[in-house]
Amino acid sequence: MVILAVVALCVYLIDQIAKVLVVSNLFEGQQIEVLGQLLQFHFVKNAGAAFSIGSGSTWIFSIVGVGVLGFVIWYAPRIRSTAWAVLFGLLLGGLLGNLTDRLFREPGFGVGHVVDFLQIPLLPAIFNLADVAIVSSMALFLILTLRGVGLDGRHAHDDDEDGVDETDAGLDVEPDAAEPAPDRRDEPKS
Structure with a gap:
Protein backbone atom coordinates (compact mmCIF):
# COMPACT_ATOMS: atom_id res chain seq x y z
CA MET A 1 0.00 0.00 0.00
CA VAL A 2 2.92 2.34 0.72
CA ILE A 3 4.41 1.79 -2.75
CA LEU A 4 1.04 2.50 -4.36
CA ALA A 5 0.68 5.74 -2.38
CA VAL A 6 4.24 6.91 -3.10
CA VAL A 7 3.92 6.22 -6.85
CA ALA A 8 0.51 7.94 -6.98
CA LEU A 9 1.79 10.98 -5.08
CA CYS A 10 4.90 11.30 -7.29
CA VAL A 11 2.86 11.01 -10.51
CA TYR A 12 0.31 13.53 -9.23
CA LEU A 13 2.87 16.10 -8.10
CA ILE A 14 5.01 15.84 -11.25
CA ASP A 15 1.90 16.14 -13.44
CA GLN A 16 0.52 19.16 -11.57
CA ILE A 17 3.88 20.95 -11.40
CA ALA A 18 4.40 20.42 -15.14
CA LYS A 19 0.91 21.80 -15.86
CA VAL A 20 1.53 24.88 -13.70
CA LEU A 21 4.78 25.51 -15.58
CA VAL A 22 3.06 25.11 -18.95
CA VAL A 23 0.15 27.41 -18.08
CA SER A 24 2.45 30.08 -16.64
CA ASN A 25 5.06 30.00 -19.42
CA LEU A 26 3.18 29.20 -22.65
CA PHE A 27 0.12 30.68 -24.27
CA PHE A 41 5.32 21.12 -26.30
CA HIS A 42 1.92 22.18 -27.64
CA PHE A 43 -0.31 23.76 -25.01
CA VAL A 44 -4.03 23.05 -25.41
CA LYS A 45 -6.98 22.94 -23.04
CA ASN A 46 -8.84 19.68 -23.59
CA ALA A 47 -12.53 19.61 -22.70
CA GLY A 48 -12.84 15.94 -23.65
CA ALA A 49 -11.02 12.67 -23.15
CA ALA A 50 -8.26 11.15 -25.27
CA PHE A 51 -8.16 12.68 -28.76
CA SER A 52 -10.67 15.29 -27.46
CA ILE A 53 -13.48 12.74 -27.70
CA GLY A 54 -16.63 13.87 -25.91
CA SER A 55 -15.62 17.49 -25.50
CA GLY A 56 -19.21 18.44 -24.74
CA SER A 57 -19.48 15.89 -21.94
CA THR A 58 -16.70 16.90 -19.57
CA TRP A 59 -18.92 16.39 -16.50
CA ILE A 60 -19.39 12.71 -17.47
CA PHE A 61 -15.61 12.21 -17.43
CA SER A 62 -15.51 13.87 -14.01
CA ILE A 63 -18.13 11.46 -12.64
CA VAL A 64 -16.44 8.42 -14.20
CA GLY A 65 -13.09 9.62 -12.84
CA VAL A 66 -14.48 9.88 -9.31
CA GLY A 67 -15.98 6.38 -9.67
CA VAL A 68 -12.74 4.81 -10.86
CA LEU A 69 -10.85 6.70 -8.17
CA GLY A 70 -13.19 5.27 -5.53
CA PHE A 71 -12.72 1.75 -6.91
CA VAL A 72 -8.91 2.03 -6.86
CA ILE A 73 -8.93 3.27 -3.26
CA TRP A 74 -11.38 0.53 -2.21
CA TYR A 75 -9.38 -2.20 -3.99
CA ALA A 76 -5.90 -1.04 -2.92
CA PRO A 77 -5.72 -2.94 0.41
CA ARG A 78 -6.06 -6.25 -1.46
CA ILE A 79 -2.85 -5.73 -3.45
CA ARG A 80 0.16 -7.72 -2.21
CA SER A 81 2.39 -7.44 -5.29
CA THR A 82 4.91 -4.66 -5.86
CA ALA A 83 4.22 -4.66 -9.60
CA TRP A 84 0.45 -4.38 -9.07
CA ALA A 85 1.04 -1.64 -6.47
CA VAL A 86 3.06 0.32 -9.05
CA LEU A 87 0.31 -0.26 -11.63
CA PHE A 88 -2.43 1.04 -9.33
CA GLY A 89 -0.17 3.91 -8.20
CA LEU A 90 0.33 5.02 -11.82
CA LEU A 91 -3.41 4.75 -12.46
CA LEU A 92 -4.35 6.60 -9.26
CA GLY A 93 -1.81 9.39 -9.80
CA GLY A 94 -2.90 9.87 -13.41
CA LEU A 95 -6.58 9.85 -12.52
CA LEU A 96 -6.02 12.40 -9.75
CA GLY A 97 -3.99 14.63 -12.07
CA ASN A 98 -6.67 14.83 -14.75
CA GLY A 110 -16.63 19.48 -12.80
CA VAL A 111 -16.35 20.82 -16.34
CA GLY A 112 -12.78 22.13 -16.28
CA HIS A 113 -10.46 21.62 -19.20
CA VAL A 114 -7.46 19.32 -18.85
CA VAL A 115 -4.09 20.90 -19.64
CA ASP A 116 -2.40 18.89 -22.40
CA PHE A 117 1.04 19.84 -23.66
CA LEU A 118 3.03 16.86 -24.92
CA GLN A 119 2.95 16.09 -28.61
CA ILE A 120 4.74 13.46 -30.63
CA PRO A 121 4.18 14.66 -34.20
CA LEU A 122 3.88 11.08 -35.48
CA LEU A 123 0.88 10.48 -33.18
CA PRO A 124 -2.52 12.16 -33.56
CA ALA A 125 -2.78 13.30 -29.94
CA ILE A 126 -1.65 15.93 -27.48
CA PHE A 127 -1.45 14.60 -23.94
CA ASN A 128 0.02 15.20 -20.48
CA LEU A 129 2.03 13.31 -17.87
CA ALA A 130 -1.13 12.01 -16.17
CA ASP A 131 -2.10 10.42 -19.49
CA VAL A 132 1.36 8.86 -19.77
CA ALA A 133 0.93 7.34 -16.29
CA ILE A 134 -2.54 5.98 -17.12
CA VAL A 135 -1.38 4.44 -20.41
CA SER A 136 1.70 3.01 -18.67
CA SER A 137 -0.55 1.41 -16.05
CA MET A 138 -2.60 -0.22 -18.81
CA ALA A 139 0.57 -1.54 -20.50
CA LEU A 140 1.73 -2.95 -17.16
CA PHE A 141 -1.74 -4.47 -16.67
CA LEU A 142 -1.39 -6.33 -19.98
CA ILE A 143 2.10 -7.56 -19.11
CA LEU A 144 1.11 -8.79 -15.64
CA THR A 145 -2.07 -10.41 -16.90
CA LEU A 146 -0.33 -12.17 -19.79
CA ARG A 147 2.40 -13.41 -17.44
CA GLY A 148 -0.23 -14.69 -15.01
CA VAL A 149 0.89 -12.54 -12.08
CA GLY A 150 -1.84 -12.30 -9.45
CA LEU A 151 -2.52 -9.40 -7.11
CA ASP A 152 -0.60 -11.32 -4.45
CA GLY A 153 2.46 -11.45 -6.72
CA ARG A 154 2.30 -15.18 -7.36
CA HIS A 155 2.22 -16.57 -10.85
CA ALA A 156 -0.77 -18.70 -11.77
CA HIS A 157 1.49 -21.76 -12.14
CA ASP A 158 2.91 -21.30 -8.60
CA ASP A 159 -0.19 -23.04 -7.22
CA ASP A 160 0.97 -26.32 -8.74
CA GLU A 161 3.75 -27.87 -6.63
CA ASP A 162 5.52 -29.79 -9.38
CA GLY A 163 5.38 -26.89 -11.86
CA VAL A 164 3.26 -28.82 -14.35
CA ASP A 165 -0.17 -27.58 -15.16
CA GLU A 166 -2.17 -30.75 -15.72
CA THR A 167 -4.88 -28.94 -17.67
CA ASP A 168 -2.32 -27.72 -20.18
CA ALA A 169 -0.76 -31.20 -20.40
CA GLY A 170 -4.07 -32.66 -21.50
CA LEU A 171 -4.59 -34.72 -18.35
CA ASP A 172 -8.13 -34.89 -17.08
CA VAL A 173 -7.38 -36.76 -13.85
CA GLU A 174 -6.53 -35.56 -10.39
CA PRO A 175 -2.84 -36.12 -9.53
CA ASP A 176 -3.74 -38.58 -6.72
CA ALA A 177 -6.01 -40.61 -9.01
CA ALA A 178 -3.07 -41.40 -11.27
CA GLU A 179 -1.48 -43.59 -8.55
CA PRO A 180 -2.04 -47.34 -9.00
CA ALA A 181 -4.74 -48.95 -6.89
CA PRO A 182 -3.47 -51.01 -3.95
CA ASP A 183 -3.11 -54.76 -4.53
CA ARG A 184 -6.03 -56.37 -2.66
CA ARG A 185 -5.28 -60.03 -3.52
CA ASP A 186 -3.58 -60.67 -0.19
CA GLU A 187 -6.39 -59.19 1.91
CA PRO A 188 -8.60 -61.69 3.82
CA LYS A 189 -12.10 -62.12 2.46
CA SER A 190 -14.94 -61.42 4.81
Missing part, protein backbone atom coordinates in the same frame (compact mmCIF):
# COMPACT_ATOMS: atom_id res chain seq x y z
CA GLU A 28 -2.66 28.40 -25.45
CA GLY A 29 -1.85 26.96 -28.87
CA GLN A 30 1.88 27.69 -28.60
CA GLN A 31 4.23 25.00 -29.95
CA ILE A 32 7.87 24.53 -29.00
CA GLU A 33 10.18 21.89 -30.43
CA VAL A 34 11.86 20.00 -27.60
CA LEU A 35 13.50 17.12 -29.48
CA GLY A 36 13.06 18.24 -33.07
CA GLN A 37 10.25 16.27 -34.69
CA LEU A 38 10.28 13.61 -31.94
CA LEU A 39 8.74 15.67 -29.13
CA GLN A 40 7.08 19.07 -28.94
CA LEU A 99 -9.53 14.87 -12.24
CA THR A 100 -7.97 17.86 -10.48
CA ASP A 101 -8.02 19.71 -13.80
CA ARG A 102 -11.65 18.74 -14.48
CA LEU A 103 -12.77 19.80 -11.02
CA PHE A 104 -10.80 23.00 -10.49
CA ARG A 105 -9.75 24.52 -13.81
CA GLU A 106 -11.79 26.86 -16.01
CA PRO A 107 -14.54 27.04 -17.11
CA GLY A 108 -15.91 25.65 -13.82
CA PHE A 109 -16.21 22.91 -11.22
Whole structure:
Protein backbone atom coordinates (compact mmCIF):
# COMPACT_ATOMS: atom_id res chain seq x y z
CA MET A 1 0.00 0.00 0.00
CA VAL A 2 2.92 2.34 0.72
CA ILE A 3 4.41 1.79 -2.75
CA LEU A 4 1.04 2.50 -4.36
CA ALA A 5 0.68 5.74 -2.38
CA VAL A 6 4.24 6.91 -3.10
CA VAL A 7 3.92 6.22 -6.85
CA ALA A 8 0.51 7.94 -6.98
CA LEU A 9 1.79 10.98 -5.08
CA CYS A 10 4.90 11.30 -7.29
CA VAL A 11 2.86 11.01 -10.51
CA TYR A 12 0.31 13.53 -9.23
CA LEU A 13 2.87 16.10 -8.10
CA ILE A 14 5.01 15.84 -11.25
CA ASP A 15 1.90 16.14 -13.44
CA GLN A 16 0.52 19.16 -11.57
CA ILE A 17 3.88 20.95 -11.40
CA ALA A 18 4.40 20.42 -15.14
CA LYS A 19 0.91 21.80 -15.86
CA VAL A 20 1.53 24.88 -13.70
CA LEU A 21 4.78 25.51 -15.58
CA VAL A 22 3.06 25.11 -18.95
CA VAL A 23 0.15 27.41 -18.08
CA SER A 24 2.45 30.08 -16.64
CA ASN A 25 5.06 30.00 -19.42
CA LEU A 26 3.18 29.20 -22.65
CA PHE A 27 0.12 30.68 -24.27
CA GLU A 28 -2.66 28.40 -25.45
CA GLY A 29 -1.85 26.96 -28.87
CA GLN A 30 1.88 27.69 -28.60
CA GLN A 31 4.23 25.00 -29.95
CA ILE A 32 7.87 24.53 -29.00
CA GLU A 33 10.18 21.89 -30.43
CA VAL A 34 11.86 20.00 -27.60
CA LEU A 35 13.50 17.12 -29.48
CA GLY A 36 13.06 18.24 -33.07
CA GLN A 37 10.25 16.27 -34.69
CA LEU A 38 10.28 13.61 -31.94
CA LEU A 39 8.74 15.67 -29.13
CA GLN A 40 7.08 19.07 -28.94
CA PHE A 41 5.32 21.12 -26.30
CA HIS A 42 1.92 22.18 -27.64
CA PHE A 43 -0.31 23.76 -25.01
CA VAL A 44 -4.03 23.05 -25.41
CA LYS A 45 -6.98 22.94 -23.04
CA ASN A 46 -8.84 19.68 -23.59
CA ALA A 47 -12.53 19.61 -22.70
CA GLY A 48 -12.84 15.94 -23.65
CA ALA A 49 -11.02 12.67 -23.15
CA ALA A 50 -8.26 11.15 -25.27
CA PHE A 51 -8.16 12.68 -28.76
CA SER A 52 -10.67 15.29 -27.46
CA ILE A 53 -13.48 12.74 -27.70
CA GLY A 54 -16.63 13.87 -25.91
CA SER A 55 -15.62 17.49 -25.50
CA GLY A 56 -19.21 18.44 -24.74
CA SER A 57 -19.48 15.89 -21.94
CA THR A 58 -16.70 16.90 -19.57
CA TRP A 59 -18.92 16.39 -16.50
CA ILE A 60 -19.39 12.71 -17.47
CA PHE A 61 -15.61 12.21 -17.43
CA SER A 62 -15.51 13.87 -14.01
CA ILE A 63 -18.13 11.46 -12.64
CA VAL A 64 -16.44 8.42 -14.20
CA GLY A 65 -13.09 9.62 -12.84
CA VAL A 66 -14.48 9.88 -9.31
CA GLY A 67 -15.98 6.38 -9.67
CA VAL A 68 -12.74 4.81 -10.86
CA LEU A 69 -10.85 6.70 -8.17
CA GLY A 70 -13.19 5.27 -5.53
CA PHE A 71 -12.72 1.75 -6.91
CA VAL A 72 -8.91 2.03 -6.86
CA ILE A 73 -8.93 3.27 -3.26
CA TRP A 74 -11.38 0.53 -2.21
CA TYR A 75 -9.38 -2.20 -3.99
CA ALA A 76 -5.90 -1.04 -2.92
CA PRO A 77 -5.72 -2.94 0.41
CA ARG A 78 -6.06 -6.25 -1.46
CA ILE A 79 -2.85 -5.73 -3.45
CA ARG A 80 0.16 -7.72 -2.21
CA SER A 81 2.39 -7.44 -5.29
CA THR A 82 4.91 -4.66 -5.86
CA ALA A 83 4.22 -4.66 -9.60
CA TRP A 84 0.45 -4.38 -9.07
CA ALA A 85 1.04 -1.64 -6.47
CA VAL A 86 3.06 0.32 -9.05
CA LEU A 87 0.31 -0.26 -11.63
CA PHE A 88 -2.43 1.04 -9.33
CA GLY A 89 -0.17 3.91 -8.20
CA LEU A 90 0.33 5.02 -11.82
CA LEU A 91 -3.41 4.75 -12.46
CA LEU A 92 -4.35 6.60 -9.26
CA GLY A 93 -1.81 9.39 -9.80
CA GLY A 94 -2.90 9.87 -13.41
CA LEU A 95 -6.58 9.85 -12.52
CA LEU A 96 -6.02 12.40 -9.75
CA GLY A 97 -3.99 14.63 -12.07
CA ASN A 98 -6.67 14.83 -14.75
CA LEU A 99 -9.53 14.87 -12.24
CA THR A 100 -7.97 17.86 -10.48
CA ASP A 101 -8.02 19.71 -13.80
CA ARG A 102 -11.65 18.74 -14.48
CA LEU A 103 -12.77 19.80 -11.02
CA PHE A 104 -10.80 23.00 -10.49
CA ARG A 105 -9.75 24.52 -13.81
CA GLU A 106 -11.79 26.86 -16.01
CA PRO A 107 -14.54 27.04 -17.11
CA GLY A 108 -15.91 25.65 -13.82
CA PHE A 109 -16.21 22.91 -11.22
CA GLY A 110 -16.63 19.48 -12.80
CA VAL A 111 -16.35 20.82 -16.34
CA GLY A 112 -12.78 22.13 -16.28
CA HIS A 113 -10.46 21.62 -19.20
CA VAL A 114 -7.46 19.32 -18.85
CA VAL A 115 -4.09 20.90 -19.64
CA ASP A 116 -2.40 18.89 -22.40
CA PHE A 117 1.04 19.84 -23.66
CA LEU A 118 3.03 16.86 -24.92
CA GLN A 119 2.95 16.09 -28.61
CA ILE A 120 4.74 13.46 -30.63
CA PRO A 121 4.18 14.66 -34.20
CA LEU A 122 3.88 11.08 -35.48
CA LEU A 123 0.88 10.48 -33.18
CA PRO A 124 -2.52 12.16 -33.56
CA ALA A 125 -2.78 13.30 -29.94
CA ILE A 126 -1.65 15.93 -27.48
CA PHE A 127 -1.45 14.60 -23.94
CA ASN A 128 0.02 15.20 -20.48
CA LEU A 129 2.03 13.31 -17.87
CA ALA A 130 -1.13 12.01 -16.17
CA ASP A 131 -2.10 10.42 -19.49
CA VAL A 132 1.36 8.86 -19.77
CA ALA A 133 0.93 7.34 -16.29
CA ILE A 134 -2.54 5.98 -17.12
CA VAL A 135 -1.38 4.44 -20.41
CA SER A 136 1.70 3.01 -18.67
CA SER A 137 -0.55 1.41 -16.05
CA MET A 138 -2.60 -0.22 -18.81
CA ALA A 139 0.57 -1.54 -20.50
CA LEU A 140 1.73 -2.95 -17.16
CA PHE A 141 -1.74 -4.47 -16.67
CA LEU A 142 -1.39 -6.33 -19.98
CA ILE A 143 2.10 -7.56 -19.11
CA LEU A 144 1.11 -8.79 -15.64
CA THR A 145 -2.07 -10.41 -16.90
CA LEU A 146 -0.33 -12.17 -19.79
CA ARG A 147 2.40 -13.41 -17.44
CA GLY A 148 -0.23 -14.69 -15.01
CA VAL A 149 0.89 -12.54 -12.08
CA GLY A 150 -1.84 -12.30 -9.45
CA LEU A 151 -2.52 -9.40 -7.11
CA ASP A 152 -0.60 -11.32 -4.45
CA GLY A 153 2.46 -11.45 -6.72
CA ARG A 154 2.30 -15.18 -7.36
CA HIS A 155 2.22 -16.57 -10.85
CA ALA A 156 -0.77 -18.70 -11.77
CA HIS A 157 1.49 -21.76 -12.14
CA ASP A 158 2.91 -21.30 -8.60
CA ASP A 159 -0.19 -23.04 -7.22
CA ASP A 160 0.97 -26.32 -8.74
CA GLU A 161 3.75 -27.87 -6.63
CA ASP A 162 5.52 -29.79 -9.38
CA GLY A 163 5.38 -26.89 -11.86
CA VAL A 164 3.26 -28.82 -14.35
CA ASP A 165 -0.17 -27.58 -15.16
CA GLU A 166 -2.17 -30.75 -15.72
CA THR A 167 -4.88 -28.94 -17.67
CA ASP A 168 -2.32 -27.72 -20.18
CA ALA A 169 -0.76 -31.20 -20.40
CA GLY A 170 -4.07 -32.66 -21.50
CA LEU A 171 -4.59 -34.72 -18.35
CA ASP A 172 -8.13 -34.89 -17.08
CA VAL A 173 -7.38 -36.76 -13.85
CA GLU A 174 -6.53 -35.56 -10.39
CA PRO A 175 -2.84 -36.12 -9.53
CA ASP A 176 -3.74 -38.58 -6.72
CA ALA A 177 -6.01 -40.61 -9.01
CA ALA A 178 -3.07 -41.40 -11.27
CA GLU A 179 -1.48 -43.59 -8.55
CA PRO A 180 -2.04 -47.34 -9.00
CA ALA A 181 -4.74 -48.95 -6.89
CA PRO A 182 -3.47 -51.01 -3.95
CA ASP A 183 -3.11 -54.76 -4.53
CA ARG A 184 -6.03 -56.37 -2.66
CA ARG A 185 -5.28 -60.03 -3.52
CA ASP A 186 -3.58 -60.67 -0.19
CA GLU A 187 -6.39 -59.19 1.91
CA PRO A 188 -8.60 -61.69 3.82
CA LYS A 189 -12.10 -62.12 2.46
CA SER A 190 -14.94 -61.42 4.81
